[in-house]
Amino acid sequence: MTTTQSPSLATGPAEHPIHPEHTPTGQLAFGAFFQGVNSSTIWRLPESGDQVAWESFEALVRTAERGRFAAFFLGEGLRLREHREVPFELDVAGRPDAQTLLAALAGVTERIGLVATQNTTYNDPVDLARRLQTLDLLSGGRAGWNIVTTDNAWTGENFRRGGYLDHEDRYVHAEAFVEVAEQYWRGEQITHDGAHYSVRAQGDLPRSAQGRPVLFQAGASPAGQDFAARTSDVIFSPHGTLEAAVEFRRSIVERTVAAGRDAGSVKILPGAEIILAPTEAEAEEKVRWVRDLQIGPEQAIALLEQYWGRDLSAFDPDGPLPDVAPEVVESGVTRGAGFQFAKAEELTRAWREEAAEKGQSILEFARARSGARRGTFTGSYDQVAERLVEFARLGAIDGLNITPWLIPSGLDDIVDELIPRLQERGVYPTEYAGATLRENLGLPPG
């Protein structure tokens, strides 16, 4: 594992390798991301805990707070994922409503931020703003909102307005939505007449200790980045390599400065998976073990079926990728948050060639792909610590949003082994900076 900086990264002046106006803080903040529905959380082990039980959330949040994590995040999906028109059976599915759960966690935690992923398309802005402000008040200024913009008629079937929004308009709508929420938080009279509905309301709650909830944005498209640059305090990026992270920082800083804000106003926390062991060799072994448990033969076939748009159950998971053409041109990707549409024919041909070149079976291909998609930090405790120091020193990221691959014990080795090493190296806080999420993320008052 190499930690040396590639020379191509330093394109700016030596002291400003990313952007002339950006000064790295050299500090990292961690978030714990309990996604609830995903393929990365292993459920096959005896020590895999219940995904909805209060005890699982409480145990995880306590470990995170012991490790001085800045925030605890919960994901959201507003319809059960489906695969070939049946709810997807192979992955962890089913979770509590994020904010309802966080309101309970507010009572048993002291300092950690509580961040709910909430959709702007299928919520009413005043209702959501009031719930978020309630959470902010109950927690003494520790609430955050991860703004997501999923929009489709399929999810819309669970809501009054249905699939009313065009995909191109999702961020236009989201910005108007956030503006209404901010007016509510400022205690203003709200008069909003938008393309889809009108709102008349009055903000009627006191401001919290941090002013307003911290705004997070999870979205990597150019429209998503612009939205974050204009409106958000933090962006979740999907980038795990140093090169990609530096490129993303540059893009965000440019957009933030263009939007008239300070270069460092938007913090960047890539989503990450961390697999650790005492030595490099043990870590390599562990990565293989984790992947085997995450992606079984059924998941590997299901992954391909999404893109081939047809039943592939007759294919051997240990054999080569199917040599048949996909059934649809526009793939019927398993529906749910985080999945992208792609041209099926181009994609499946490219995959077949890639797997053949590398001599991978269906199963090996699926496991490799799943690891590559996640920003993964693997290695010995010291190796991962050194790598993160490099990220911090360059200012490529402000921290990581960590998805544990095991619930509820998946943060234990991070807190007990990695964090002390980061603290020794001076890149991770030994105490909470303050009482609010805003303070603990190093953000100015809201």
Add this chain to the structure above:
Amino acid sequence: MTDTALHPGAETAAAREAGSNLPVLAVDLVADPSLLSRLAELGRGLEEAGVGAVTISDGGLHPIHVASFLAPLTRTLGLLPRTDAIYVEPFHLATQLMSLDHLSHGRAGWLLTAETDPAAPAAVGREVLGLEATAREAADVLEAARLVWDSWAPDAVVKDTSRGVYVDAARLQYTDVEASTFSLRGPSITPRSPQGLLPVLVADTDRPAVGERVATELADGRVLDVDVSAGAHPDQIAETLEGADARLVRLVGLDLEADPLGTVTALVAALRERELIASAADEGQSLREQLGLAIAEHAPDPERRTDRARRTDLTDQTREESA
């Protein structure tokens, strides 16, 4: 689908015939921001005073969140947010309430109300509904919520390592509600909660708004409101309670500034002595049990099964492999 599962009113009558069901005493907390610093202390104190439940009325803070906040801080207290059924998303409302049931280990209930303040429709961009339309929608939302709550079988998470199956789609069902003002597909994004169907009660004050069908046919029971703003007099309250056909007695207007716990402790003792209210709940007891409601059985409906679209060849194949 059996009738009893979705119209638990029928069970209520049966349970009542069994006798023994004294109403549960609840205190109404108005979720006002001024209460924030004392909320935890109040919740714990009321539980210690022997109160069976709290209802949480809207005073600015969101009642479901306030109920959630109190859940891990208490152990036996029933938690019933008094929440509007009309100017909300039925899907969000249903999953929020069942989430409260999960994290309180089965102590959640819903004190159903229907908003008549014109500020509520204005905030979500809807027209003001008349009383009749409000009552119809309240009934539709309640029926839809119960279908969402019942959309996962208790054993839907199978974690079958041999087949690699985490959740069995044959044990999930769609909600498929087509009401006049909304539709909802389902199933829930949250697995079935400990009580399955949360107890849904209607307070006397809310009867005109929610309508007779919800109050008498659909809800699990009546909530008798006792206004104690002018003081709590055990004799007077005892008189009101005699023969009252209520599941819950709700003390409203309690002065939360002036020694509420002392007042409540004395009142609980006086009413228990006269055998007018139920004894305090035991740890681990669900709100349904505390209220004397029958256990809510899952009602599977083959028509709604989420795997009904699964092609038979695939199903057969899977069965053979696992056999």
